[in-house]
């Protein structure tokens with residue numbers, strides 16, 4: 001099976017997440033996309049606005065009706081509130097897979113562009129191919145600026161309007177593969193959605209209906225809870 005790990009705060013999960021997961025699935029012929037809410041994102045200082053349990057429930061509601069999408073607890077909170085490092089999560093997942101399975105890691109352009117700051121980024125890049133979705137406001141014109149030390153120059157090995165493949169040699173051995181989905185243009189973020197709720201004017205058309213209902217029922221993101 002071809003399986004993509006898709007980590008994020010999902011605070012809340014929105015249509016941008018679903019659109020890129022759907023595109024990745026079709027274009028990379030994935031069998032499964034694992035939506036994995038993160039316990040504590042190492043690079044997001046403030047932490048999530050809502051609990052891990054609320055975010056898991058919202059992911060379940062968001063992906064209902066998408067049989068290939070699955071909630072994953074692979075990035076659940078660590079003992080003592082330690083940060084969740086993606087390299088460790090991917091190593092654990094990899095160890096659970098069958099030899100014939102192929103693991104990918106799906107992320108948006110903004111996350112990709114912070115890659116040099118990720119813990120053991122070069123090792124992570126050697127572990128499995130990344131699928132990088134374009135995102136409005138984040139340029140993917142120069143992918144090499146995101147490459148950590150130890151990863152050689154990227155070469156485009158395949159190109160189509162909807163999926164470009166790049167490879168680079170990696171030290172001490174191996175290679176890095178990136179797939180880029182260049183035409184993704186979902187102009188939506190969880191930050192603006194939370195702000196809209198806090199301002200009393202919930203964002204329209206960017207959340208799956210089940211998630212809207214859950215937020216309303218549990219009064220998430222209201223100014224009084226902020």
Ligand code: ATP
Nearest residue numbers: 008009010016107108109111135186188189190191
């Ligand atoms: P926030 O605004 O709180 O930072 P977010 O909208 O970026 O949240 P996350 O849950 O942090 O959502 O994102 C999870 C992953 O999905 C990240 O890799 C992010 O880059 C990607 N992603 C989120 N929204 C989009 C989008 N509209 N287009 C492309 N990628 C996206």
